[in-house]
Amino acid sequence: MIVMLAEMPITPDSRESALDLFEDLAAASRAEPGVLGYRVTTDVEAPDVVRVIERYEDADAVDAHMSSDHFEAFQADVAPHIAGEPTLHRYEVDSETQVM
Secondary structure (H helix, E strand, C coil): CCCEEEEEEEHHHHHHHHHHHHHHHHHHHHCCEEEEEEEEEEECCCCCCCEEEEHHHHHHHHHHCCCHHHHHHHHHHHHECCCCCCCEEEEEEECCCCCC
16 A cells, blocks of 8 residues: 655635645545545644645556546646645555554
8 A cells, every 4th residue: 555645835815725626636536446545634733734645555546646637637726826845755555454
């Protein structure tokens, strides 16, 4: 399993418009084959930071997502709403255990 964590600062003045774009991205992404989970969150301590937590079956699913039409359109549409340098972390996960 591959887990990705994206963190993006967004402009406060266009926060709602940006969140609408993220919501559409999440819905389309969850419908992709190989996507195990795709969640968009905001930070209670920094409400203008959006985090996207993505879970994929394998690298092929990641590659398919990154090259999908809806992801490429999202990148173009969200660009005016980004207020700083986004970060993206990738984790290779061997196992998952639910503890609660």
